[in-house]
Amino acid sequence: MIDTHTHIYDTAFGSPEGSCEAVDRAIAAGVDMMILPNVDLESIEPIKALHAARPQATAMAMGLHPTELGSDWRATVAPIEAELRRGGYCAVGEVGIDLYWDKTYEREQMLAFDAQLSLAEELSLPVIIHCREGLDRTLEVLQGHNVDAVFHSFGGTVADAERIMKAGDYYFGINGIVTFKNSGLKATLPALPADRILTETDSPYLAPVPYRGKRNESSYIPLIVAAIADATARTAAEVAALTTANARTLFSL
Numbered sequence: 001m002i003d004t005h006t007h008i009y010d011t012a013f014g015s016p017e018g019s020c021e022a023v024d025r026a027i028a029a030g031v032d033m034m035i036l037p038n039v040d041l042e043s044i045e046p047i048k049a050l051h052a053a054r055p056q057a058t059a060m061a062m063g064l065h066p067t068e069l070g071s072d073w074r075a076t077v078a079p080i081e082a083e084l085r086r087g088g089y090c091a092v093g094e095v096g097i098d099l100y101w102d103k104t105y106e107r108e109q110m111l112a113f114d115a116q117l118s119l120a121e122e123l124s125l126p127v128i129i130h131c132r133e134g135l136d137r138t139l140e141v142l143q144g145h146n147v148d149a150v151f152h153s154f155g156g157t158v159a160d161a162e163r164i165m166k167a168g169d170y171y172f173g174i175n176g177i178v179t180f181k182n183s184g185l186k187a188t189l190p191a192l193p194a195d196r197i198l199t200e201t202d203s204p205y206l207a208p209v210p211y212r213g214k215r216n217e218s219s220y221i222p223l224i225v226a227a228i229a230d231a232t233a234r235t236a237a238e239v240a241a242l243t244t245a246n247a248r249t250l251f252s253l
Contacts, residue, residue, distance in 0.1 A: 001225060001240050002247040003218040004036045005094070005128065005152050005173055005200035007038050009046040012215055013205035016049055022203075026080025026218035033253055034218050037061040037152075040068040041079055059253060061091040063116055066098040066109040067099045073105075073112045081119055090251045092120040095143070102133040109134075109228060110141050117145040126250050127153050128173075135215060137157040137158060140168050153202050155183060160190045164229055165193075170232040171250055173200040176208030178227040194232075197242045198250070199224050200241075233234055 002025065013019045026034060034057055036047045051058045062083045069076050071233065075232045095108050098205045120127045122166070127149040131138045135156070142149075150171035151164055162247075164170055172192050189197075199221055207216035208223040222236070229239045246253060 001031045001201060001221050002244050002253070003173070003201050003203070003221050004150065004198045004247050004251070005015055005037055006034050006145040006203040006218045007039070007043075007049050008034060008203050008218055009036055009043065009050040013217075016053065019046075019050050020053050022219070023050070023057055023127060026221070027057055029219040029222055031058060031218050031221045033059065033193050033247070034079065034252050035059050035090065035128075035247075037091070038063055038080070038083075039094070041076065044079070044083060050051055059090040059251065060088060061093040061096040062089045063093040063128065065092075065094055066113065066130060066134075067101065068219050069108055069112050070105060071108060073108045074115075077112055077115055080116070084119060084123060084125070086249045089125065090253065091126045092116050092123075094130045095127065096130035096155065097134030097137045098132040099137070104168070106137065110137055113138070114139050114144065117141065119208075121145055121192050128151070129170075135163065135236050139163065142167060142237060143220070150198055150250060152200065153177065153206070157184060158188050159189055162187055164198075169196070171196045171198050171246065173198045175200045175219070175227055176206040176212070178224060178231065179207075179208040180212065186227070189228060189231040190233075193247055194242055194250050197228065197239075197243055198247050199228070227246060
């Protein structure tokens with residue numbers, strides 16, 4: 001199994017040693033690869049440190065999260081670009097549009113997203129897309145690019161999925177949201193192509209039931225696999241095999 005989106009390097013794990021222990025717990029649970037997406041300039045070094053400590057079980061992605069930029073977005077994206085050009089990353093991410101909390105920098109988010117998509121095209125890397133209350137703008141920016149990408153933390157309706165699939169051959173990252181009682185994601189899952197579903201945690205956030213409200217971690221991927229299996233009338237083993245193959249294809253793992 002593969003966790004295609006985990007911030008297991010986060011300070012929520014207490015220390016670099018705590019992050020390493022969380023990686024080891026995931027390996028023991030059958031999760032043999034974890035992708036570490038960047039968020040801001042401060043998270044670059046923790047990601048690199050954890051990858052150096054657990055190189056066989058982790059892969060790194062580099063990008064600027066849309067809520068972590070301001071009017072001078074170019075200055076913040078510049079170090080991100082420099083990192084990507086150094087190599088060693090499996091994807092550009094997480095990048096995208098987030099208009100949930102604040103729309104002040106909507107234009108800057110679109111410009112930064114556009115710039116990072118261009119970089120992904122140049123470097124032939126897939127993209128990890130963060131899209132929250134911003135599907136219209138996200139699809140608008142994507143129109144100008146030809147990239148492979150995953151819509152991370154997808155929790156939308158069948159109509160949302162259809163819009164995304166019409167726009168491109170994109171993947172859908174499914175996490176603990178699928179276990180929430182008030183989520184409609186289980187009804188949406190059968191409409192998603194089997195070869196476009198990925199598993200993720202978004203650790204330390206969005207822990208699946210029965211851990212909802214607590215710190216999430218990559219060792220909970222089997223719970224997400226089981227929920228996907230239940231929603232799509234497959235076995236957990238089938239879902240694990242499918243989503244692992246999908247992740248290896250998208251991220252060249």
